[in-house]
Amino acid sequence: MAGPDASSQKSASRRVAVLLPYPLGPYDYSVPADMELAVGDYVRVPLGPREILGVVWGEGLGEVAATKMKPIAGRFDAPPMPEAHRRFIDWVAAYTLSTPGTVMRMSLTAPKALEPPRATIAFGRGALSPDLNLTPARRRVLDVLEERGFGTAAELAEAAGCGVQVVRGLADAGALETVMLPPRYPASVFEQLNDGPTLSRDQAMATEKLKAKLGQGYSATLLDGVTGAGKTEVYFEAIAANIAAGRQTLVLLPEIALSAQLIDRFAKRFGTVPALWHSDVGPAGRRMTWRGVAEGKTKVVVGARSALFLPYPDLGLIVVDEEHEAAFKQEDGVIYHARDMAVARGHLDKFPVILVSATPSLESVVNAEAGRYERLFLPARHAGATLPKIGLIDMRRDRPPPRRFLSPVLTQAVTDALAAGEQALLFLNRRGYAPLTLCRTCGHRMQCPNCTAWLVEHRFQGLLRCHHCDHAEPIPSNCPQCDNAGSFAACGPGIERISDEVNALFPDARISLLASDMFQGFGSRGMALQEAIRQVRDHEVDIVIGTQIIAKGHHFPMLTLVGVVDADLGLTGGDLRASERTYQLLNQVAGRAGRAERPGRVLLQTYMPEHRVMQALADDQRDAFLQVESEERRAAAMPPFARLAALIVSGPDMAEVGHVARNLAQAAPRGDGMVVLGPAPAPLSMLRGLHRERLLLKTRRDVPVQQVLATWLGKVGVPGNVRVQVDIDPYSFL
Numbered sequence: 001m002a003g004p005d006a007s008s009q010k011s012a013s014r015r016v017a018v019l020l021p022y023p024l025g026p027y028d029y030s031v032p033a034d035m036e037l038a039v040g041d042y043v044r045v046p047l048g049p050r051e052i053l054g055v056v057w058g059e060g061l062g063e064v065a066a067t068k069m070k071p072i073a074g075r076f077d078a079p080p081m082p083e084a085h086r087r088f089i090d091w092v093a094a095y096t097l098s099t100p101g102t103v104m105r106m107s108l109t110a111p112k113a114l115e116p117p118r119a120t121i122a123f124g125r126g127a128l129s130p131d132l133n134l135t136p137a138r139r140r141v142l143d144v145l146e147e148r149g150f151g152t153a154a155e156l157a158e159a160a161g162c163g164v165q166v167v168r169g170l171a172d173a174g175a176l177e178t179v180m181l182p183p184r185y186p187a188s189v190f191e192q193l194n195d196g197p198t199l200s201r202d203q204a205m206a207t208e209k210l211k212a213k214l215g216q217g218y219s220a221t222l223l224d225g226v227t228g229a230g231k232t233e234v235y236f237e238a239i240a241a242n243i244a245a246g247r248q249t250l251v252l253l254p255e256i257a258l259s260a261q262l263i264d265r266f267a268k269r270f271g272t273v274p275a276l277w278h279s280d281v282g283p284a285g286r287r288m289t290w291r292g293v294a295e296g297k298t299k300v301v302v303g304a305r306s307a308l309f310l311p312y313p314d315l316g317l318i319v320v321d322e323e324h325e326a327a328f329k330q331e332d333g334v335i336y337h338a339r340d341m342a343v344a345r346g347h348l349d350k351f352p353v354i355l356v357s358a359t360p361s362l363e364s365v366v367n368a369e370a371g372r373y374e375r376l377f378l379p380a381r382h383a384g385a386t387l388p389k390i391g392l393i394d395m396r397r398d399r400p401p402p403r404r405f406l407s408p409v410l411t412q413a414v415t416d417a418l419a420a421g422e423q424a425l426l427f428l429n430r431r432g433y434a435p436l437t438l439c440r441t442c443g444h445r446m447q448c449p450n451c452t453a454w455l456v457e458h459r460f461q462g463l464l465r466c467h468h469c470d471h472a473e474p475i476p477s478n479c480p481q482c483d484n485a486g487s488f489a490a491c492g493p494g495i496e497r498i499s500d501e502v503n504a505l506f507p508d509a510r511i512s513l514l515a516s517d518m519f520q521g522f523g524s525r526g527m528a529l530q531e532a533i534r535q536v537r538d539h540e541v542d543i544v545i546g547t548q549i550i551a552k553g554h555h556f557p558m559l560t561l562v563g564v565v566d567a568d569l570g571l572t573g574g575d576l577r578a579s580e581r582t583y584q585l586l587n588q589v590a591g592r593a594g595r596a597e598r599p600g601r602v603l604l605q606t607y608m609p610e611h612r613v614m615q616a617l618a619d620d621q622r623d624a625f626l627q628v629e630s631e632e633r634r635a636a637a638m639p640p641f642a643r644l645a646a647l648i649v650s651g652p653d654m655a656e657v658g659h660v661a662r663n664l665a666q667a668a669p670r671g672d673g674m675v676v677l678g679p680a681p682a683p684l685s686m687l688r689g690l691h692r693e694r695l696l697l698k699t700r701r702d703v704p705v706q707q708v709l710a711t712w713l714g715k716v717g718v719p720g721n722v723r724v725q726v727d728i729d730p731y732s733f734l
């Protein structure tokens with residue numbers, strides 16, 4: 001072999017492909033001679049004038065000339081991104097037609113976690129000086145230490161019922177000794193794995209079947225049973241077995257509002273709270289959870305859809321609770337459905353996935369019928385608690401008084417519940433006071449300047465708000481069109497307006513109003529909501545008026561009446577899943593009634609009592625309803641019997657948007673088993689100041705949609721200020 005000269009030495013320097021959290025790349029970088037680097041390592045690399053975070057994605061691609069290649073600037077001291085996770089990122093990117101970089105970005109949401117964690121400072125007992133001023137609070141802290149040996153300032157303060165400054169004061173006085181604890185990752189130690197309740201026969205059977213799937217490769221199971229049947233208890237057993245086997249578990253929930261009660265139950269069952277992952281988790285929590293997961297120490301994560309993108313090295317089980325929920329669909333950035341991605345993750349990495357619901361999605365039911373998923377039923381409510389009886393109130397006959405929204409029958413039912421010392425929930429899935437404000441003089445309607453949407457009055461805040469963008473404005477005193485004063489009329493009810501009506505009807509009742517916009521502000525939101533829910537649970541409230549935030553997952557022993565103010569609300573509009581979703585939501589709300597010994601009653605106010613959704617709810621005919629729904633979808637060749645992909649063209653210039661949309665239509669794929677609908681202005685034809693047009697590709701199930709779309713999009717030039725978003729399996733058609 002010839003002796004090395006300068007140039008061959010240069011070309012011999014190793015190159016690797018580094019994926020950056022942007023819609024570009026991966027790019028090649030050279031590895032400095034003294035750096036040990038493996039695929040999956042987190043690195044800092046130069047990009048233009050900056051240094052950014054990336055992940056080594058594989059061996060170099062060779063597309064950058066050796067002379068132009070820049071060296072990797074540094075490597076983080078963190079466990080490399082697991083191979084299974086990298087394959088998952090590539091898979092999600094291919095499925096959603098996103099770039100791997102934008103998908104990977106969702107995994108890099110706690111960059112501080114890439115630094116090795118610091119040890120935790122804790123305190124043990126030090127030397128007590130005779131002249132220490134021993135206040136009662138200080139004494140309690142010392143007593144706590146006597147019992148447990150050591151603890152962090154926050155833990156000791158909490159246990160002693162004092163402020164942290166008391167602990168600090170003791171430390172400063174030398175009465176405490178500082179000890180450094182290794183980082184304590186959340187959900188890393190479980191003290192009571194075998195403490196579940198005695199299961200019913202059905203529950204035990206379901207549990208055994210699920211446990212038998214652990215460690216046995218990929219499987220998907222639909223755990224189906226009415227609210228209160230014990231589905232949570234059953235999947236807790238599967239989690240216990242998965243923890244015992246040393247593997248990680250992810251529980252996906254559609255909303256953080258649901259997590260509080262689940263966490264309580266989890267803590268009681270396992271003696272430890274699970275790690276949490278959602279948008280309201282603060283930086284410290286993120287850092288510890290991300291790192292704990294990456295180290296394989298954190299065994300159970302309960303989170304929103306973004307928790308799918310934590311770098312689990314040893315995931316052995318995913319549970320998707322309330323699998324039918326539309327909130328699992330992420331609608332911006334990378335558009336994906338977390339339930340479907342969870343199944344894909346299990347498939348790629350060969351472990352079981354459990355989908356849980358009392359009202360499974362048609363997608364999952366059809367998958368179960370086709371044998372792609374196994375289905376486990378839990379037939380009855382645990383301990384014989386009866387399901388609430390659902391009655392319909394025909395609003396055409398049982399009319400509320402003028403400008404009121406509660407019918408006499410419902411009002412009477414609330415009166416009866418309160419007289420019996422029980423609680424009532426009035427459900428209306430609409431925030432604010434009124435969905436539309438118009439001028440009585442000229443008919444002017446208050447509209448969002450940025451969106452094709454009416455402004456919603458929020459009377460408590462004194463604002464008109466757009467529910468699609470951040471626009472808010474004070475309620476004007478005069479009509480902006482005809483300048484008449486005091487001429488505005490509120491049209492239709494939101495929950496604030498219902499609360500006015502309830503206050504007038506039941507002046508002595510304790511009323512609680514619950515909607516997502518009432519719990520805002522970083523961190524405090526979850527706490528305030530938790531407190532409001534506790535008040536309901538502990539019967540400090542008589543009447544709850546709430547949106548869907550209260551509809552799900554909660555267990556209120558004294559709540560026996562549920563009244564749905566407008567059961568028809570979700571049925572309007574041309575949404576493919578309108579009936580299915582309305583059934584699911586109302587069934588779930590109904591499940592809030594009578595979950596303990598007292599039987600529940602549910603009343604739905606409707607102008608369409610003959611509608612099949614209302615009939616199915618009243619007759620408790622879920623499966624028959626799903627059957628009809630399924631046949632209709634099959635006949636219309638709609639999902640889950642066909643595949644949809646939407647293209648949303650948007651931009652500030654209407655003409656340009658229209659131009660791109662028409663070009664797309666002209667280049668539309670033609671062929672067997674596919675059809676393109678549109679372009680048409682989107683129902684939200686203006687959103688956040690952008691004009692929008694939609695096209696819809698509908699194909700047979702066996703058509704490779706991603707390939708068809710890629711070819712299609714490749715044919716059409718898109719100017720810089722127009723955006724074409726791809727939505728595979730769309731759930732929103734706005």
Ligand code: ADP
Nearest residue numbers: 197198199200226227228229230231232233382
């Ligand atoms: P689901 O998830 O199907 O709505 P849960 O698991 O929440 O049902 O069960 C409803 C209630 O019944 C919970 O309070 C739960 O703790 C209780 N429960 C369920 N199964 C049992 C059991 N076998 N023994 C004791 N309590 C149970």
Ligand code: ZN
Nearest residue numbers: 448451466469
């Ligand atoms: Zn708006």
